[in-house]
Amino acid sequence: MTAILAQRAVPRDTTLWEWFSDPMTWGGSDGILANLGDTVLLCAAVTLFAILVAVPPAAFLAHKGWGEVTSAWVVNIGRALPTFAVAAFLVPVSLRAGYGAEPWPIFIALVLLTIPPMYLSTYVAISQVDKAAVNAARAMGFSERAVLTTVELPLASTVIFTGLRVAAVQVVATEPIRAFLGGDGLGRYVRDGIGQNNATLTIGGTILIAALAGTTGLAFSAIERLVKPYGVRRLRSDRSPRTGDTDEQVGPLEDGEPAGSDAAGVGGLRQR
Amino acid sequence: MLLVLAACGNGDDVDEVDDVPDETEETDEPVEEEPDEAPDDDADDAAAPDGPTITLRGQDFSEAITLAEVYGQYLQGLGYDVDIMTPAGFRVEAIQDLEAGTLNMIVDYIGGSQAELAPDAEPSGDPDEVMEIITEAYADMGATPLDYTPAIDGDAFVVRGDLEAETISDVADMDLVLGASAQCFERPQCFIGFEDVYGIEFADTQTIEFGPILGESLDAGEVDAVVWNDTAPQIEEFGFKVLEDDLGLFPAQNIAPILDDSLIDAYGQDLVDAINELSAMITTDDLLAWNFETDIEFRESDDVATEWLEANGLL
Numbered sequence: 001m002t003a004i005l006a007q008r009a010v011p012r013d014t015t016l017w018e019w020f021s022d023p024m025t026w027g028g029s030d031g032i033l034a035n036l037g038d039t040v041l042l043c044a045a046v047t048l049f050a051i052l053v054a055v056p057p058a059a060f061l062a063h064k065g066w067g068e069v070t071s072a073w074v075v076n077i078g079r080a081l082p083t084f085a086v087a088a089f090l091v092p093v094s095l096r097a098g099y100g101a102e103p104w105p106i107f108i109a110l111v112l113l114t115i116p117p118m119y120l121s122t123y124v125a126i127s128q129v130d131k132a133a134v135n136a137a138r139a140m141g142f143s144e145r146a147v148l149t150t151v152e153l154p155l156a157s158t159v160i161f162t163g164l165r166v167a168a169v170q171v172v173a174t175e176p177i178r179a180f181l182g183g184d185g186l187g188r189y190v191r192d193g194i195g196q197n198n199a200t201l202t203i204g205g206t207i208l209i210a211a212l213a214g215t216t217g218l219a220f221s222a223i224e225r226l227v228k229p230y231g232v233r234r235l236r237s238d239r240s241p242r243t244g245d246t247d248e249q250v251g252p253l254e255d256g257e258p259a260g261s262d263a264a265g266v267g268g269l270r271q272r
Numbered sequence: 273m274l275l276v277l278a279a280c281g282n283g284d285d286v287d288e289v290d291d292v293p294d295e296t297e298e299t300d301e302p303v304e305e306e307p308d309e310a311p312d313d314d315a316d317d318a319a320a321p322d323g324p325t326i327t328l329r330g331q332d333f334s335e336a337i338t339l340a341e342v343y344g345q346y347l348q349g350l351g352y353d354v355d356i357m358t359p360a361g362f363r364v365e366a367i368q369d370l371e372a373g374t375l376n377m378i379v380d381y382i383g384g385s386q387a388e389l390a391p392d393a394e395p396s397g398d399p400d401e402v403m404e405i406i407t408e409a410y411a412d413m414g415a416t417p418l419d420y421t422p423a424i425d426g427d428a429f430v431v432r433g434d435l436e437a438e439t440i441s442d443v444a445d446m447d448l449v450l451g452a453s454a455q456c457f458e459r460p461q462c463f464i465g466f467e468d469v470y471g472i473e474f475a476d477t478q479t480i481e482f483g484p485i486l487g488e489s490l491d492a493g494e495v496d497a498v499v500w501n502d503t504a505p506q507i508e509e510f511g512f513k514v515l516e517d518d519l520g521l522f523p524a525q526n527i528a529p530i531l532d533d534s535l536i537d538a539y540g541q542d543l544v545d546a547i548n549e550l551s552a553m554i555t556t557d558d559l560l561a562w563n564f565e566t567d568i569e570f571r572e573s574d575d576v577a578t579e580w581l582e583a584n585g586l587l
Binding site: 009091092095096098100101179180181182184188191192194195196197 | 453457458464
């Protein structure tokens with residue numbers, strides 16, 4: 001109980017340094033670590049769910065060349081939805097339906113926020129893959145499925161990943177609105193800071209959120225580097241040829257082939 | 273002139289538009305006007321009483337927004353130059369902006385003002401004692417609270433109708449989950465008082481933005497008790513009950529307009545008298561009626577304010 005009190009009412013004259021260096025701030029069921037866990041869990045769930053919902057259909061439709069107008073429409077509608085309003089609208093609905101204030105309203109609102117950029121980047125990435133590479137694969141007798149999974153997706157992976165990274169950072173940066181809708185997470189410090197006129201809490205919370213968003217961006221870059229397909233790495237080095245890298249100096253047309261035909265290596269973690 | 277503008281701003285209502293010519297005619301033959309008002313109106317009806325613009329802003333919940341509209345439109349009706357700003361923030365922001373000079377008039381609950389400005393002073397159920405404390409506190413920032421209203425919108429400890437308790441003391445051992453705004457958790461008159469004065473041990477707490485979501489959360493069983501205000505119309509709608517504050521934790525919460533001294537210096541006693549006259553007319557029933565209109569019927573605060581002022585012959 002005293003723990004709750006100490007957490008809920010941080011004196012206004014506490015400095016940022018005092019607040020961050022107090023173990024009470026970090027530990028306990030109400031501390032930064034617990035709230036960080038809440039935030040990361042929700043963001044990860046939203047991002048994974050949105051990837052599953054957005055990327056496969058976007059890849060398939062872009063491969064077929066279908067639904068360009070529909071895609072643009074869906075994306076624009078999605079972008080026009082104000083996340084906070086959606087979540088705030090869903091809270092009473094969810095409460096009345098017996099699902100509680102958390103986490104469904106904020107989950108749905110964040111998924112709706114995330115799908116458009118993921119869908120768009122995947123669609124654009126696939127549809128802008130070099131048609132020569134795609135046609136070459138078809139001419140070699142690749143099935144349509146193989147064309148998509150072993151030629152188009154690997155070649156588009158860089159752009160797709162950029163879209164996923166931007167979307168994930170957006171989720172992390174937006175998730176704190178949950179604190180204004182009956183939840184907790186890192187946004188609670190900003191909420192309490194505003195409500196209690198406590199600048200230390202507001203600024204401290206903002207720093208935490210910004211740090212998590214930055215870390216998310218870096219983490220995605222790291223993952224991207226790890227899973228980048230072997231052939232695409234060679235493409236990259238082809239664009240900026242270095243002296244001594246002679247075995248990688250291959251022409252763009254031939255380059256589609258190793259990427260496509262080396263099916264086993266695609267998506268693998270092979271080191272250069 | 274201002275009257276016409278004010279009416280047009282609100283005006284898809286046919287009745288209002290009909291009223292306008294009548295009122296402008298009245299200014300030409302000032303029979304029913306107060307004597308000291310009439311010469312001003314005749315002199316120049318665009319800026320009748322001469323002085324600085326009165327800027328006020330409602331706190332961001334429906335009752336306070338309606339209150340700001342009532343005071344603002346009333347003063348506009350008397351010919352004062354009034355800027356009713358878009359509602360924003362709560363008490364803290366209002367007081368900060370009054371101190372900074374962005375606002376020169378605010379409308380606040382006197383017990384709330386005391387909790388904010390003199391947190392260490394003993395909470396009191398007697399509005400005159402509270403006024404004494406906050407008058408001193410506001411004087412330090414060059415502002416003066418005027419007469420408080422008969423209307424009281426006290427804090428309320430609200431539970432679902434089926435909870436077997438009549439007073440706040442009854443719930444001390446019930447392991448309730450409390451839902452309240454972030455402000456409540458740092459106030460001796462709120463959460464801290466529940467623990468220290470009433471000795472309540474809550475099973476858990478949840479921070480919920482002040483407003484209708486408090487009622488939704490309570491109704492859905494997310495929380496077992498919320499700190500709300502007496503005049504929330506949802507209390508009756510949802511069949512909640514307000515527990516009696518048997519240990520007198522909640523302060524007197526009459527409403528008082530607080531004016532920057534520069535306004536009083538510029539406009540003198542006329543302004544003070546005019547505002548006091550309005551304050552004396554606002555009752556708790558009026559607050560309930562306004563909140564019902566805005567929160568249950570979803571009408572605009574400025575329309576509700578205009579109607580009330582017209583119904584009471586103030587506009």
